[in-house]
Amino acid sequence: MSSALRVHWTIAPEIAPRPLINCNRCGFVKAYRCSEKFRVNANGKRIDAWLIYRCVDCDNSWNFGIFERCNRRDIAPALLAALESNDPALVRSHAFDIVALRNQVGRVEEFPDAVVRKQVIGGIKQGATVLDLRLGLEIPVSLRLDRLLANELGISRSRLHALDERRLLTIEPDGAKALRKPVREGATIRIDLASEPDRRTIISAAGG
Known part of the structure; x- marks a missing residue:
């Protein structure tokens, strides 16, 4: 038996996937790495949020859109606090969202x-x-x-x-x-x- x-x-x-983007500094398509930092911009009651990426060679930045012109009252306070504090778990969930990355840039390098x-x-x-x-x-x-x-x-x-x-x-x-x-x-x-x-x-x- x-x-x-x-x-x-x-x-x-x-290793998080890396979007392949035409870097305007390098002049070529380059891989961009996740910086593990969000950028949050408030304009009155509207909020934009991005996950910041950097070119692996020249450190040029690219913003991966999370929210665009979103009403503040539609964002849970805990989520907004996580964005503003660069919460590692939230960073990871977006950095590994390869479908969303592909929708924004097309080509993505996977590991x-x-x-x-x-x-x-x-x-x-x-x-x-x-x-x-x-x-x-x-x-x-x-x-x-x-x-x-x-x-x-x-x-x-x-x-x-x-x-x-x-x-x-x-x-x-x-x-x-x-x-x-x-x-x-x-x-x-x-x-x-x-x-x-x-x-x-x-x-x-x-x-x-």
């Missing part, structure tokens, strides 16, 4: 780097022969699933695909094709390691 270790992984991207927090939610490591992973995303990432699994489990991507071919690896949703796609919120991965000589090492890596 197989013994399964159930682990929840929470994946958080490390696959991510931190993975691991929590055992069932079973025990000792003697486990099956690994059940549940994936959660703090913020959507561009990291491919096969790269994530290979990095965190200490095995090659080719071996992951071989496990799939032997029907020892199952993924929901999307099945095996999910290996080549970005990690999805709520994805589940089951790996049967009973016949793998290094299963203890893999199981240990999976549980952190």
Whole structure:
């Protein structure tokens, strides 16, 4: 009878996406990094707010619009205070909003780097022969699933695909094709390691 270790992984991207903008100082399209600072401008009862970006080479600024001509009474006081204090959580939520960035500039540079927090939610490591992973995303990432699994489990991507071919690896949703796609919120991965000589090492890596 197989013994399964159930682990929840929470994946958080490390580097915010960078909009690619025609820098009027450099004279070329350049990547702009998030400065982690907001700019808030009040004109009577109207408020504008931007997240400030800087050219990676010359430090020229670009403003990522958050609010434009918004009535002060329509903005929660706590949100306005967070903008004015450059609240890190609020900065992060906007800096990683790649859809909004693309809507404003079109081209965006993405980074696959991510931190993975691991929590055992069932079973025990000792003697486990099956690994059940549940994936959660703090913020959507561009990291491919096969790269994530290979990095965190200490095995090659080719071996992951071989496990799939032997029907020892199952993924929901999307099945095996999910290996080549970005990690999805709520994805589940089951790996049967009973016949793998290094299963203890893999199981240990999976549980952190």
